[in-house]
Amino acid sequence: MNNLLAVVFDGVVYSSWLFLMAAGLTLIYGVMKILNIAHGSLYALGGYTAATIAGAWLAAGQAAIGSYAMLVLAALLVGVVMGPLLERGLLKWMYGKDEVVLLLVTYAAFLILEDAIKLIWGVESMLLPDPYSLPGNFHIGTLAYPVYNLLLIAMAILVGLALAWALYRTRQGKLLLAVIHDREMSATMGINVNRVYLATFTVGSMLAALGGALTAPMIAVSPGIGVEVIVLSFAVVVVGGLGSLGGAAIGALMVGIVRSAAVRYWPEAELFTIYFVMALVLIARPKGLFSAPEARKI
Amino acid sequence: MIRIGTVVFSFLVCALASTGALAQQPLKIGIVTFLSGPAAGPFGVPARNGFELVAEMLNAGTVPAPYATKGFGGRAIELVIIDEAGGPQKQVAELRNLAQRVDYVVGYISSGDCLAVAPVAEELKKLTVLFDCGTPRIFEDASYKYVFRTGPPGTMDNTSAALYALERHPNVKSIAGINQNYAWGQDSWTDFEAAMKALKPGIEVKTSQMTKLFAGQFGAEISTLLSSGAELIHSSFWGGDLEGLVLQGAPRGLFQKHIVVLSAGEPGINRLGTRIPDGTIIGARGPFGPFAPDTEFNRWFKTTFQDRYNLPPNYASYKATNALLGLKAAYEKAQKAGAANPSQEQIIAAFENLSFEGVGGTVKLSLGKGHQATMENAIGTAKTVGGELRIVDVKRYAPEQINPPEGLKSEAWIKSGFRK
Numbered sequence: 125m126n127n128l129l130a131v132v133f134d135g136v137v138y139s140s141w142l143f144l145m146a147a148g149l150t151l152i153y154g155v156m157k158i159l160n161i162a163h164g165s166l167y168a169l170g171g172y173t174a175a176t177i178a179g180a181w182l183a184a185g186q187a188a189i190g191s192y193a194m195l196v197l198a199a200l201l202v203g204v205v206m207g208p209l210l211e212r213g214l215l216k217w218m219y220g221k222d223e224v225v226l227l228l229v230t231y232a233a234f235l236i237l238e239d240a241i242k243l244i245w246g247v248e249s250m251l252l253p254d255p256y257s258l259p260g261n262f263h264i265g266t267l268a269y270p271v272y273n274l275l276l277i278a279m280a281i282l283v284g285l286a287l288a289w290a291l292y293r294t295r296q297g298k299l300l301l302a303v304i305h306d307r308e309m310s311a312t313m314g315i316n317v318n319r320v321y322l323a324t325f326t327v328g329s330m331l332a333a334l335g336g337a338l339t340a341p342m343i344a345v346s347p348g349i350g351v352e353v354i355v356l357s358f359a360v361v362v363v364g365g366l367g368s369l370g371g372a373a374i375g376a377l378m379v380g381i382v383r384s385a386a387v388r389y390w391p392e393a394e395l396f397t398i399y400f401v402m403a404l405v406l407i408a409r410p411k412g413l414f415s416a417p418e419a420r421k422i
Numbered sequence: 423m424i425r426i427g428t429v430v431f432s433f434l435v436c437a438l439a440s441t442g443a444l445a446q447q448p449l450k451i452g453i454v455t456f457l458s459g460p461a462a463g464p465f466g467v468p469a470r471n472g473f474e475l476v477a478e479m480l481n482a483g484t485v486p487a488p489y490a491t492k493g494f495g496g497r498a499i500e501l502v503i504i505d506e507a508g509g510p511q512k513q514v515a516e517l518r519n520l521a522q523r524v525d526y527v528v529g530y531i532s533s534g535d536c537l538a539v540a541p542v543a544e545e546l547k548k549l550t551v552l553f554d555c556g557t558p559r560i561f562e563d564a565s566y567k568y569v570f571r572t573g574p575p576g577t578m579d580n581t582s583a584a585l586y587a588l589e590r591h592p593n594v595k596s597i598a599g600i601n602q603n604y605a606w607g608q609d610s611w612t613d614f615e616a617a618m619k620a621l622k623p624g625i626e627v628k629t630s631q632m633t634k635l636f637a638g639q640f641g642a643e644i645s646t647l648l649s650s651g652a653e654l655i656h657s658s659f660w661g662g663d664l665e666g667l668v669l670q671g672a673p674r675g676l677f678q679k680h681i682v683v684l685s686a687g688e689p690g691i692n693r694l695g696t697r698i699p700d701g702t703i704i705g706a707r708g709p710f711g712p713f714a715p716d717t718e719f720n721r722w723f724k725t726t727f728q729d730r731y732n733l734p735p736n737y738a739s740y741k742a743t744n745a746l747l748g749l750k751a752a753y754e755k756a757q758k759a760g761a762a763n764p765s766q767e768q769i770i771a772a773f774e775n776l777s778f779e780g781v782g783g784t785v786k787l788s789l790g791k792g793h794q795a796t797m798e799n800a801i802g803t804a805k806t807v808g809g810e811l812r813i814v815d816v817k818r819y820a821p822e823q824i825n826p827p828e829g830l831k832s833e834a835w836i837k838s839g840f841r842k
Binding site: 138141 | 457460629639662664673675
């Protein structure tokens with residue numbers, strides 16, 4: 125029983141981490157039809173900025189509780205700076221081009237940002253372990269888990285609920301849904317599509333950076349951390365259905381729990397689990413679990 | 423007649439001048455090490471620092487005896503450094519280009535890269551010194567004339583770790599592993615598991631976790647290890663994965679409830695410091711870093727490196743330095759045999775079976791038909807003393823105790839119970 129509980133809890137923790145990144149990726153794809161490979165770099169930038177700001181905060185002898193606020197601040201900073209920079213400075217000039225071209229453009233941005241990270245922070249890893257270990261542990265059976273994991277789960281739920289509320293309960297969200305449904309018609313009806321794109325990309329960038337910032341205390345923030353993330357979050361988004369927020373949540377849960385079970389009961393297969401889940405889902409539903417039905421255009 | 427004499431005189435002057443100029447030209451050494459990617463921080467850049475520092479000091483003639491002669495036998499050396507990132511296929515292409523620009527090549531951290539470039543170096547007939555990669559397959563599965571390795575093979579990391587662990591904890595009955603799922607991690611676990619089974623028949627393997635390289639997060643793996651019931655856990659993790667395992671495992675009691683062996687843990691010491699819990703068994707893939715013998719030569723190296731980079735040298739820095747010193751020793755040995763400007767063939771002849779003084783102790787090219795180095799290995803235990811991490815209870819193992827004899831393959835030798 126304890127083993128089963130551990131599998132579920134480990135899976136949910138991993139799913140929360142996956143969801144934070146996948147939510148931003150699917151949001152950007154849903155609105156802009158861009159598979160943003162640079163999402164991985166924004167995650168890495170979030171991690172590095174968090175390690176820098178929160179590290180400086182702690183080094184200055186400030187209250188440790190404030191370091192959690194620094195993590196969130198880092199994500200906001202990266203989103204506000206990098207989102208508009210990439211969208212206005214690069215992507216804006218590519219709209220209307222084929223999706224593959226846009227994918228390649230974001231891949232180029234990813235490579236540039238990876239090198240920029242090395243230029244700024246060097247190749248040495250950065251450690252920020254205090255926020256992870258400070259809240260202490262709780263137990264499931266005999267197993268100790270850091271309370272920080274609960275924080276990660278809470279943050280993922282909060283982000284999911286906030287995005288759902290913003291999309292379905294606010295005027296701006298409804299305008300955004302209209303753009304998702306039909307960009308040209310929305311523009312005709314007077315919606316400022318360019319502004320919607322800018323806001324969407326900025327929020328998506330913030331979510332990627334938030335994923336990185338909240339992961340920074342658990343890992344060694346080092347060059348290349350964004351590479352793995354983009355592959356995983358892409359798989360989650362495909363499982364859930366490109367552009368579906370609920371799909372990203374279900375996809376993250378499925379992948380996280382199956383992976384966790386594999387680690388415990390069949391470790392040799394762990395490497396393939398995420399792709400196994402993806403293949404199974406795509407066989408049954410080629411456009412993912414919750415892909416929105418496409419409007420028939422005349 | 424005068425005109426012919428002038429022409430002959432001019433020709434002789436030019437010929438002599440060009441010979442002199444040739445003798446003055448620096449020897450170009452191609453250096454291949456990770457300058458980008460996850461391996462750059464823990465290995466690539468510390469190695470590059472070692473290469474650059476020792477090259478500069480060799481040219482200035484400030485390296486202590488027996489390396490006090492400037493450059494290589496009086497001839498300056500010049501490094502041409504390239505990035506190892508990109509995978510074996512890219513490295514093969516890079517080597518083909520590099521070989522045309524340099525006299526010798528020294529490099530390669532990744533075992534995959536070493537396995538790929540060794541036959542190409544042989545095909546190009548370019549003297550290539552592998553300095554860090556660990557796979558024993560280089561000289562166990564093939565034989566090379568132009569390829570040397572001045573770093574000891576990875577076999578000894580795990581044979582010595584198993585010996586040390588069982589000497590300190592003879593009652594261990596069960597083990598588990600967490601290693602990266604590629605050649606290095608798989609080979610390390612295979613060697614360690616086989617060594618433990620050979621040294622203590624009947625030992626039980628509870629679980630072997632093979633994680634994706636640079637996965638970074640190990641929540642589920644740590645839960646599995648914690649509830650596996652294994653008394654001892656082995657890991658050959660390096661870089662960010664090693665740091666992540668310690669950061670995530672220590673708060674959950676992984677290191678307190680189990681004996682943990684980090685067979686390549688040394689490069690993490692500077693980064694993690696006292697976050698490495700007491701009692702963790704640590705290896706350095708040779709007598710390097712804090713495991714290096716306290717000799718005058720080693721003290722000089724540590725101080726010089728620390729002064730330059732504000733960080734102590736790690737095992738990659740030691741191995742890089744040893745590779746250049748080995749090549750210099752071979753070059754000068756060939757000079758002493760009568761060649762003022764020794765040819766590649768003469769250097770190779772001098773290099774084979776060479777024994778030279780490295781910064782971490784004596785390096786003997788005693789395996790792989792005189793092309794593969796062996797060194798002693800040292801394993802120790804982490805202990806925080808006065809707020810600083812120390813490596814205590816260091817035990818040294820002679821090379822012949824932890825490496826297979828010439829002609830035997832590592833895996834078979836370990837399974838035979840380390841029989842000579």
